[in-house]
């Protein structure tokens with residue numbers, strides 16, 4: 232069975248509400264005939280609600296870029312899974328390397344966020360990936376393995392069915408230095424193998440694994456041609472309607 236390709240745009244800390252609405256209107260127009268690829272966008276929190284309204288009736292899904300594990304309470308600055316659900320988010324990105332690098336995210340806090348998101352019926356894009364230093368030391372597989380074991384701790388088979396894993400080597404993010412299709416494929420294969428071992432052959436077979444890190448309209452096709460690459464988590468190139476649409480339309484190249 233071939234997995235449905237999944238292309239998601241992570242806008243990070245970009246776009247005012249007005250800019251976000253402009254972009255989403257262009258995307259709706261340029262992607263309205265897309266059927267065989269799942270598409271999601273993750274605007275910053277301030278733009279989520281207006282973008283959600285604008286997306287009504289469209290097949291483009293909405294994602295939050297993070298969330299906190301409690302439902303509500305005295306947690307200044309945080310957003311709960313319930314709040315994301317309410318405005319029709321289908322996904323939450325969790326464990327992005329920028330969260331790990333700049334905001335003290337650990338495998339344990341990633342795990343708590345993933346569990347909370349899945350409990351509330353959100354789907355999760357769970358990010359893993361090594362730094363340049365870790366790759367140069369030859370421990371990239373070990374790092375990814377540890378992130379998977381830590382991030383998915385105590386999660387059962389049922390919950391895993393709502394999970395997507397994004398492999399994002401930190402050295403390829405925003406650097407213009409994409410992993411070669413072969414470099415990406417070997418880690419994707421490794422992740423699928425690990426999931427086979429941790430869960431079951433069926434779970435591993437159905438799991439979608441996205442690649443992220445300097446994905447562009449120019450390199451998407453060669454990445455998607457790989458057996459275990461099922462989609463992309465796109466940063467910079469998702470901020471522009473033309474480049475993101477061309478990435479989503481990789482099959483037409």
Ligand code: 13P
Pocket residue numbers: 241327399403404405406407443444445446464465466467468
């Ligand atoms: P870039 O596509 O800008 O390298 O960002 C990748 C990323 O971090 C997506 O989450």
